[in-house]
Amino acid sequence: MSEGKVYDCKYEEKDGEYFLELVDNPSIQSEGDDLEECKIDIYFQIMDWNGDGEAALELLPSHSKKTKMGIQLYVSASFNDWTCIKDKNYQVYKELCPTCKYGINGERNDALLEITCKPRATFSGVQGIYPVILIYSDRFMSLLTAEEQLTFEKRPVLYQGKECGYWELLPKQIVKTVGPKMASYMMSGNWECIKCGHKIFDPEMKGYRSGSHFIKKSDIDNLPSVFFIDDRFLKSLTIRNDRWNELKQFKKETRGAISDPVILLEPQYVVENPPMKKKDTFGWVDCKA
Ligand SMILES: [Zn+2]
Numbered sequence: 001m002s003e004g005k006v007y008d009c010k011y012e013e014k015d016g017e018y019f020l021e022l023v024d025n026p027s028i029q030s031e032g033d034d035l036e037e038c039k040i041d042i043y044f045q046i047m048d049w050n051g052d053g054e055a056a057l058e059l060l061p062s063h064s065k066k067t068k069m070g071i072q073l074y075v076s077a078s079f080n081d082w083t084c085i086k087d088k089n090y091q092v093y094k095e096l097c098p099t100c101k102y103g104i105n106g107e108r109n110d111a112l113l114e115i116t117c118k119p120r121a122t123f124s125g126v127q128g129i130y131p132v133i134l135i136y137s138d139r140f141m142s143l144l145t146a147e148e149q150l151t152f153e154k155r156p157v158l159y160q161g162k163e164c165g166y167w168e169l170l171p172k173q174i175v176k177t178v179g180p181k182m183a184s185y186m187m188s189g190n191w192e193c194i195k196c197g198h199k200i201f202d203p204e205m206k207g208y209r210s211g212s213h214f215i216k217k218s219d220i221d222n223l224p225s226v227f228f229i230d231d232r233f234l235k236s237l238t239i240r241n242d243r244w245n246e247l248k249q250f251k252k253e254t255r256g257a258i259s260d261p262v263i264l265l266e267p268q269y270v271v272e273n274p275p276m277k278k279k280d281t282f283g284w285v286d287c288k289a
Pocket residue numbers: 097098099100101102193194195196197198
């Protein structure tokens with residue numbers, strides 16, 4: 001007997017018809033042209049099933065995708081717009097690995113970022129430092145609730161010595177990505193530094209969009225609806241699909257914003273530390289200032 005539990009419910013709408021299906025018990029379904037009636041129908045079925053008379057439904061957006069290995073309920077902020085750090089010798093990380101030149105554990109010092117050109121999109125990657133830092137526009141930040149904003153601290157980004165309407169976010173809670181079982185790591189971009197052990201991997205997996213991130217389902221227990229994932233190249237704001245869909249309706253504020261799917265893996269499909277090719281030399285391509 002479980003009372004007042006929140007139940008994840010798959011939700012689809014097609015031509016004014018709704019289809020709902022409970023994730024924990026797919027035999028509980030409802031179909032119809034009135035969403036509220038469908039929900040009430042589901043509430044009754046839950047009560048018959050386990051006696052919960054105070055169930056609440058969490059409707060998942062139609063593009064949540066359940067597969068054998070897990071479910072995609074979140075997206076993480078991504079970018080296809082770059083800017084560059086003004087002075088590459090300016091240290092923003094506490095400590096740099098002398099071999100791979102990555103900031104050890106991505107630990108920031110107190111230095112503010114200064115960039116060479118103002119981004120066009122609402123999310124932009126800052127090149128010239130590794131791990132890369134993703135910055136977020138004022139416009140985007142204005143969409144986040146006070147509660148969502150509690151999940152990070154923010155620091156202004158400078159352009160020509162002044163604040164420029166972009167922010168770096170310092171996460172309070174970070175989930176590290178893992179590898180899925182049976183994925184391939186053939187790309188040359190997958191490596192492990194022989195000196196500091198820093199590892200970059202981008203799993204390739206049939207049936208999953210390239211750029212998909214995989215995390216352990218149990219790692220997000222008790223986390224708020226916004227958290228950050230760290231794939232060791234980038235830390236990025238991660239948010240539920242439905243909330244993301246809501247934000248995307250604000251076209252101006254989310255201009256150019258893109259996202260990557262985040263898949264919550266069932267424990268048996270998790271590879272915490274996939275073996276990588278060890279490297280001791282790194283040739284970085286300089287960005288143009
Ligand atoms: Zn290193």
